[in-house]
Amino acid sequence: MCKEIYLDAPNIGRLEKDYLSETIDSGFVSTFGPYISKFEEEMAKYMGAKKAVSTQSGTAALHVALYELGIGKGDEVIVPALTFIATVNPVIYVGAKPVFADVDIKTWNISPSEIEKRITKKTKAVIPVHFYGNPCDMNEIMDIAKRHNLYVIEDATESLGAKYDERYAGTFGDLSCFSFNGNKTITTGGGGMVAGNDEKKLEHIKFLINQARNESKEYYHPEIGFNYRMTNLEASLGLAQMERIDEFLIKKRRFHDIYKEELKDIENVYFQEEYEEAQSSWWLSCVIFGNSIDIPLLQKELKNNGIPTRRIFMPVIEFPPYENYKKRDYKNSYYIYERGLCLPSSTLNSEEGIYKVCKMLKNILLKRGEGKCVRSI
Numbered sequence: 001m002c003k004e005i006y007l008d009a010p011n012i013g014r015l016e017k018d019y020l021s022e023t024i025d026s027g028f029v030s031t032f033g034p035y036i037s038k039f040e041e042e043m044a045k046y047m048g049a050k051k052a053v054s055t056q057s058g059t060a061a062l063h064v065a066l067y068e069l070g071i072g073k074g075d076e077v078i079v080p081a082l083t084f085i086a087t088v089n090p091v092i093y094v095g096a097k098p099v100f101a102d103v104d105i106k107t108w109n110i111s112p113s114e115i116e117k118r119i120t121k122k123t124k125a126v127i128p129v130h131f132y133g134n135p136c137d138m139n140e141i142m143d144i145a146k147r148h149n150l151y152v153i154e155d156a157t158e159s160l161g162a163k164y165d166e167r168y169a170g171t172f173g174d175l176s177c178f179s180f181n182g183n184k185t186i187t188t189g190g191g192g193m194v195a196g197n198d199e200k201k202l203e204h205i206k207f208l209i210n211q212a213r214n215e216s217k218e219y220y221h222p223e224i225g226f227n228y229r230m231t232n233l234e235a236s237l238g239l240a241q242m243e244r245i246d247e248f249l250i251k252k253r254r255f256h257d258i259y260k261e262e263l264k265d266i267e268n269v270y271f272q273e274e275y276e277e278a279q280s281s282w283w284l285s286c287v288i289f290g291n292s293i294d295i296p297l298l299q300k301e302l303k304n305n306g307i308p309t310r311r312i313f314m315p316v317i318e319f320p321p322y323e324n325y326k327k328r329d330y331k332n333s334y335y336i337y338e339r340g341l342c343l344p345s346s347t348l349n350s351e352e353g354i355y356k357v358c359k360m361l362k363n364i365l366l367k368r369g370e371g372k373c374v375r376s377i
């Protein structure tokens, strides 16, 4: 019997079940309990950051990070045009204005030269997104930020375990944000984290996400806070997943290598590329079809053969709340969205399953993909 193929399903095993049932038995299932600080300490240690604060989601992490840095009305924040909507909405939550920059056609990451073009007197921060786990050109970005006195908030929600210049993604900016949503490299069910080296700011974030509650006085709230806390139940799941992170990263890299090797002879198929200094976590392995093949039709055909895929994110400027932002300046973002596809990348898959995906893809492409090249990268 053929085994199921998974796109981005979580990999939950015995260890996770043991930790979860231990937590349930302890009664500490909510926002108080020993696993929360353990998970935070483990994460900080793993990535080499001074401190990490767990949150309810990656979106909450991005919101509170912007809030902590004092970004608000009248400020501009540079974001990539090609990202998940949750990178951008928090900029609106704090009352600032997102300014979109195009991405690089090879790495699919926000392009440093595009960042520089969009800087004005009002620019306060930049949010580089390590897209699908692939680290941005952080040396360049940090250099630009330093020259223009900008904050950098890394959107590392997709890139736990990725490295740039021998350092983990999420250790470059003023603050960095992670997501542990069910489809990410490790999951807590739903959850996020803010990490960095500014212990004072992170300490304050820890206070803010707990309704800005002063621990020394009962139910005293000297500031406006949020309820953005992770639960002990979620943190216990996260701790079990962190014990398996190396296993997950090795698998994801292996899957990416198989795709590259197996599809290398197919004309006009391009992969997301790493910068020389970077080592992607390959959260998702994705390709661009530089020919005229109909992507929705290809998706349908793959689905009919038991192979799930997903489209690359639609550029954020396509959505009604952002439609006033100029559109066609973002040709690389549109090209990657229009011609790209994410392939099965869940660590539940076996190598055999990934070979099966490649075989099916090759069959379909050879059968139909003889359209002329629309653009070579």
Ligand SMILES: Cc1ncc(COP(=O)(O)O)c(C=O)c1O
Pocket: 057, 058, 059, 060, 083, 084, 086, 087, 129, 155, 157, 158, 178, 179, 180, 181, 191, 192
């Ligand atoms: C690039 C990016 N930013 C932010 C988020 C938000 O994370 P969460 O879903 O945990 O709120 C995600 C996760 O889906 C993401 O992919």
